[in-house]
Amino acid sequence: MSKDKNVFVTLVGVVVFAFVWFAMLPRVEAFAMQQSAAELPPQIPAAFWGYVDGGQAGQSLNVSVGGVVVVRSQVFDWQGQAVYSVDVPMDGVQDGAVARFKISGSEVGQAKLHSGSSTHLDLEYKPEPLAEPNPYLPPEPESCDWVWYLLGLCED
Numbered sequence: 001m002s003k004d005k006n007v008f009v010t011l012v013g014v015v016v017f018a019f020v021w022f023a024m025l026p027r028v029e030a031f032a033m034q035q036s037a038a039e040l041p042p043q044i045p046a047a048f049w050g051y052v053d054g055g056q057a058g059q060s061l062n063v064s065v066g067g068v069v070v071v072r073s074q075v076f077d078w079q080g081q082a083v084y085s086v087d088v089p090m091d092g093v094q095d096g097a098v099a100r101f102k103i104s105g106s107e108v109g110q111a112k113l114h115s116g117s118s119t120h121l122d123l124e125y126k127p128e129p130l131a132e133p134n135p136y137l138p139p140e141p142e143s144c145d146w147v148w149y150l151l152g153l154c155e156d
Contacts, residue, residue: 043090044116046099054125055082055103062102065093065113075103084123090115 048063057077061084062069070093071086088099093113101109101123108123 043093045087045089046113046115047085047087047118048099048101048111048121049085049118050083050120050122052082052084052103052108052123052125054127055084055123057082059104059125061086063088064100064102065097070099088113 052059052061052075055075057075059075059082061071061073061075063071063073063086065088071088073084073086075082075084077083090113095113095115097113098110099113100107101111101121103123103125104127106125106128108125109121111119111121
């Protein structure tokens with residue numbers, strides 16, 4: 001009888017152990033994942049700097065990754081030259097993703113992002129050409145007579 005009792009106690013112990021193991025396994029895995037994520041260091045930003053040919057101090061400079069603007073900065077003056085310097089955050093960005101640089105709305109360059117890199121990248125700003133004059137508007141008057149005045153085309 002004691003042999004049957006030992007088998008029964010052993011069987012109950014195995015069942016309890018299995019129940020506790022499978023009940024706690026998801027919690028142990030979640031805890032391990034939290035610990036491994038907490039131990040990862042943050043991504044180091046990618047730095048870009050250089051001259052802006054054709055640029056002027058004060059112009060807006062935006063850097064976008066995947067169509068989302070991640071840095072808003074501006075061009076500044078250094079020893080009479082238009083220059084820029086930006087740190088592009090790498091949080092949520094794949095290493096090797098393409099960053100697009102825009103000055104005053106015009107795309108002026110692009111580069112691949114690498115965490116912790118410092119890249120010299122000169123940009124060339126070419127302003128958008130002015131719009132063509134509207135051919136449907138009358139030409140500027142040589143002299144201002146009453147018709148031009150009534151049409152609002154004369155300056156007082």
